[in-house]
Amino acid sequence: MKLGPWEKREDHTLPSTNQITAFLTSCIHCLQAWNVKRGSESMRYTFNSKQSYRRRASRSKFRMSMFHCADADARTCSPFRHEQWRALTVIFRPQKVCLCPFLPVHPLNVSTCLYIVQHPAEESRVLRTVPLLAACLPSDKCKVFIGRRFSEDRHPELAAVCRSLSTLVLYPGPEANNLEELELDPSLSPYNIIIIDGTWSQAKGMFYGNSLFHLPKQVQLKTNLSSQYIIRTQPTNTCLSTLECAAFALSVVEKNHCIHEVILRPLQALCSFQLQHGAQIHHSKEHLIKNGLYAKPMPKNKRKLNRMERLVNNVKV
Incomplete structure (x- = not known):
């Protein structure tokens, strides 16, 4: 099985130039899509406190983890295969679960x-x-x-x-x-x-x-x-x-x-x-309550309890 440049190799051989180039190219595409999507809003989060740092780090963790499809060599397909993908984050998923064939x-x-x-x-x-x-x-x-x-x-x-x-x-x-x-x-x-x-x-x-x-x-x-x-x-x-x-x-x-x-x-x-x-x-919360499968304890707050009762057509739960 062909390994990417970021994976451990048992024979300690270095990845090929083509593999490294393809990997870096996919990273550049990710950053370009991030800039298109976030624009000036990326400046909303500062590092003035530990809380704001964790907030930004958490968002960065998920920002490039949505979907990604892969070809045999670079393990990445063209991020902009569809023109409409330019407006939002590039869709990243492994090749086996790629969603490209299901998109128009x-x-x-x-x-x-x-x-x-x-x-x-x-x-x-x-x-x-x-x-x-x-x-x-x-x-x-x-x-x-x-x-x-x-x-x-x-x-x-x-x-x-x-x-x-x-x-x-x-x-x-x-x-x-x-x-x-x-x-x-x-x-x-x-x-x-x-x-x-x-x-x-x-x-x-x-x-x-x-x-x-x-x-x-x-x-x-x-x-x-x-x-x-x-x-x-x-x-x-x-x-x-x-x-x-x-x-x-x-x-x-x-x-x-x-x-x-x-x-x-x-x-x-x-x-x-x-x-x-x-x-x-x-299953929906309504289905779980009606069938006695709701595992969480019932709320003590009357407003929340009334809301859950309305889910089952005013039947007391």
Whole structure:
């Protein structure tokens, strides 16, 4: 088996020049993608304290560990095989679990623009779905903003989008309209869709903590589809990941169901690969409580207890 230049060799021979060159080239591509993605935001973290140092070191650890595919010699494929990968971190995975065959050869031709508002904690997750979503769409149709609070002064582009009549914010609630039943005005096309990326508690805090997100028309998805992102625990059976929400919303707005199938293909492959290599299926919290499989102790806080009771249709647990 051919070893890379960073691995130990029993015969103590040095790696070839081609191997070293290929390895250094892949490192340069990683750094280039990092600079494109982070931009000026990389200066937000300083080394003034041990806490901020650990915060930056932790993010650096995961920043280049998402996916990577490899060829026989350099153990790396072209980081920019797809043009749409330039907008986000290069996707790194071993060759046996490479996701390239499951991505569209060309970016999907859509008129709707997605604005992903991502919680900072979600950026460090290795198995996040936003990079897969961005790899399926043109770079100008999927834009990611990272942060907890967004103001008009610091994010003028996002503020202008929120004030546009052609913008929809995808977040469930009593005042939200069902996207499937909403009559879209053709004169306002193309539409913009704002999606909050994070855990449900993080998304709730971001939605109610930013007045900009209350300006667009609020919509929600009313679907009986179960999430196919089975390697992470969801609150209920019908809670969907960011990629699944975006795929479903795009198929409704663009009136093309094929979009939903194409975007879900890499997610299905990702979950399948993870299960083949030791991951376990994560049932929703609702499923675990209903079947008496919830291993954690029940919360003593009444508010949290009432929330869990609502997961099982007001049945006391």
